[in-house]
Amino acid sequence: MTLAVLCGSTGNDLDPGAARRLADELTAALAAAGATAVVPVEGLDVAGQLREIARIAADASEPVLLCADNLVAHPSLLWTLATEPAGRSTALVIAEAGGDLREERGRLVAAADGTTRFLGAISIAPADLPILAAAAARAADRAPVAPGADGHEPAGTASAQASPGAAGNASAQASPRAAGNAAAEAGSGGHPRGAPVEATTTAAAAGPAGAARRDAVDVLLPALIEGGLVPIATRVRLLHAERVHTTAELTAARAAVAAVDEDSALLRLAVKEKDDFFTTYAVSTWSPMVTKWCARLGLSPSGVTALSVVFAVAAALAFWQASRPAMIAGGVLLYLGFVLDCVDGQLARYTRRFGAFGGWLDTMADRAKEYAVYAGLAAGAERTGLPYAWPLAITAILLQTVRHMTDTWYGALHDEAAARQSAGTAGNTAAGGGVGARLSRASNRVQADTGSAAYWLKRIVVFPIGERWALIAVLAAFGNGRVALAAVVIWGLLAAAYTLGLRSLRSISMRVGVLDTVDTSRHRDDGLLVRAVLSAAKAGAPLVATLVAALAALVLVVGLLAGWVPTGTPEGRWVSGGLQVELIRATGGAAVWLVVVAVLVLGAGLPARSRHDGPLDWLIPAGLRAAEYLIVVAVGLICSVPPPVVYLLLFVLALRHYDLTARMEKGAPGASAARAWLGWDGRVVLLVLCALGGVATIGELLLAVVVGGSFLAGAVGDWRSGGS
Incomplete structure (x- = not known):
């Protein structure tokens, strides 16, 4: 469970009644997101708020979700913060030029010329609570005395007098989507719910920069990053979130929230934002319908994983039988099994049903299914008298396993590099002028050009699982098991040479190690x-x-x-x-x-x-x-x-x-x-x-x-x- 902290803002011109209602709505949304308690931290003294946050962090043992009391957002975004799959610290952000953050493999690091802006809500994992306590205390010592800290509160701080606990308790059993619908209806401003989703991807500015920076939660984030926290980015994407400072901004923000069909947006958000070519165009175009159907049936993500295993084993048996109809059926079954392999993750993200065992099971099932298919292809080729099929299968399993080990540890190296960037340029792959740094900058440019030919070529050449399964399905259906295995080995060797060479050069430019951190x-x-x-x-x-x-x-x-x-x-x-x-x-x-x-x-x-x-x-x-x-x-x-x-x-x-x-x-x-x-x-x-x-x-x-x-x-x- 989660402890929520509602942080009072100090730079608002909101009507006191509107501020109180907004605080009540946020309390209800936090309770619906799973908060066992919502603690208000109020007053114009930012240093005092930060010291109170430090005390709460020192006493807490569960995740702590900090939220600005002037945030207008779909409640599902707070739900997302509170249910991060791996239990890591995560912050609500929006892509915006001129921000003071940037993303590194989904993690947030400070940047003078960043492309990401913090929206005033962050969930701190239990393991990071000591960082929160120390950062809040350090920020409190640095915080200047705010105007009005003598106890004379300006308009807009009436939320400090509100008692939102009742609203939170009353809605603790409600779903975040239901809370979102209520908030949307309260101030729709006449905007139809079916308005284009794209219009919500640009949030309004967070008011005057100075006013936003005076809020405790805004002062706290730089201190957290300085203290070593590298939070995961939870981006708004198809939903809407913004900080408001006037009644007019509040009305406009509520209208923007109401204009989005939240459930449809959540279903699309369950699809990975940047996936591989085959998955993007041959699976994700229709898999959300399967995800919705599975949710209505009450299937769990692990249950869908089990179904995908059944399809893959059936494909392997069809490949073993090795007749032409069986090979075609095996290719179809393999494709459908891969669709279900994507659906289990989408269902977990859509329903926010995560667990360490479920994530582990998904990874293990993926590898077991693929290697069972290799065995089916080899056995079928042997049945039909084709030599060298088993040696190809042995080469394929050895090659793919070693490649996956490098993938895992290179990813861990990248995460460690992001965590160390606060110390000079250590860990910054794009810093400096070496070959690795130049490759990193070129790679970042290609990754930023989403949808371009270079972008897709870069993703295809590494031979991800979608491309592997598509290749196997097609070559097995129209060729034989030996041809499919040979293609897997040849492409796998080329991909291994490409990734190993480039990653080695880039890792040298990072100047960090990772294996000694575990x-x-x-x-x-x-x-x-x-x-x-x-x-x-x-x-x-x-x-x-x-x-x-x-x-x-x-x-x-x-x-x-x-x-x-x-x-x-x-x-x-x-x-x-x-x-x-x-x-x-x-x-x-x-x-x-x-x-x-x-x-x-x-x-x-x-x-x-x-x-x-x-x-x-x-x-x-x-x-x-x-x-x-x-x-x-x-x-x-x-x-x-x-x-x-x-x-x-x-x-x-x-x-x-x-x-x-x-x-x-x-x-x-x-x-x-x-x-x-x-x-x-x-x-x-x-x-x-x-x-x-x-x-x-x-x-x-x-x-x-x-x-x-x-x-x-x-x-x-x-x-x-x-x-x-």
Whole structure:
């Protein structure tokens, strides 16, 4: 739940009665948004208001939503602030030239020539309450004594005498949309509800700059950012919000609110503002209708996620069947499953039904569905006698997982850079004159040119999920599984080269690290061998050691595929009922190669205790994943492990590693520490021992069962606890 603070304004010329009614409406809207209490902070003394806010922040344990009492807005915007999906601090803003803020990947940072303006409402997450308390106290010490602070209040401050609590209590059970309708009808000014939505995207100016800056909430935001807060931007977009200072402005603002069909706007706002090309034009044009239908049926976002899984599994089975009608049906099912994959997020945003477990489930389901489809394509191609399908599927899952690891950590690096921009130019990708800075400026220009050919080309070339699924659906329906997998691998390799090169150059210009800001050992996926033994060496250069590990494993796999490295020696077969397993041992040259490469891979554990704060150290988790997965492939090649078994082990390992990153991204609780005893290091040792012992197939199967069972046990436990 949320504690709301209604901050009195000090520069208004509102009629006292109108000011009181506006305060009552805001109190009702805050209560409808989920506030357990609405505390007024009143008076002309800004410093006094700030000290009271500091006291409230120091005593609070729940989120604190600060709102100016002269804000006229759709109540759904306050609802949005109070229900930020990941529980982060977020501020209500509007795009406007000449503002003092700008957005960096959805986060707000100070800017002298900004393009964003604060609208007087901000929700502070519990973790950021100490920043709020310190910032409010610091701002109070700096605040000048305002005219009228001697107790003689000018017109417009009658809201300080109002008692809005009754209104808030009476409407605490009402929905924010209902509160919005009531506010709109109270002052529609004769403007029809069906007026064009576009007209509301430009809010009126917040009155005289000096008057707005005298309000406590406006003084507080710069102090919060100075104190290290990097709030998420909640933008008005299709809805309307503005600060009012006169009765005429109040009347006009209420008319602007009434002119918007709030529910229709919320439905459109549930669609991501900047999505990929295929999603934008082939899904989002009609998915809001499905979202509305799901909401009317009472489906939960997680329920829609489950439906999308059903469609994807059905597509995989159709691809496995491999007849032309089945391949066409699989392509259609895959497309419909992707539509539902978009709808689950839209439904969550439309109904504001968020949860850490739901966000985690959505991420995990996306990856599981895609990799199940790869397996279906490979199995179907094999059924029809097409060779090399399983090797392509193995390459695809390895490539996509490593790419996703780089995506996650580069995004985290960007967020960390935004948080550090208050210190000189540290973290500012566009600062300076290096290659990375020039690339950043060029990228920002392209991103700002929404809808241009360059904009869409930039989004398509990175091969996002919508484009991947569209490519698979079309090539599978009109070609075969092998063609679809080959296309995924080729495009994926090109996208990986493009993104890795540009991101590396840009990250160097940021001059910040990110991996040392989290539990480094956990996200490296270190096991007992590294934590207790290898890391005791306290070696340095963790990135170099990781790159050596990944390259050594890659050389081994390439050597095996090219015939430069010998394979294992048959030692017989293991028979149980109708099951036969070939026992092939890594001996001679194969054993030497495998052991040497394994030692080089394990060498990545030597610098595990050193600081991972280099500008390129965000690549380390992806490098460790690549090294481990390539060892799995190498053991499979040396010991002739059936490709489906190799793929199964890679599949469950990918789920484990996605679990780590998804929990970080979605704010889900960390998995039990008991699951960390067998990290990448322990698995590499077990795989090598199984290869040397001639039981690689059995070993990879058992390892898949252990890793998969551990993952499922943790997932079921989180589901039963509601993600808490």
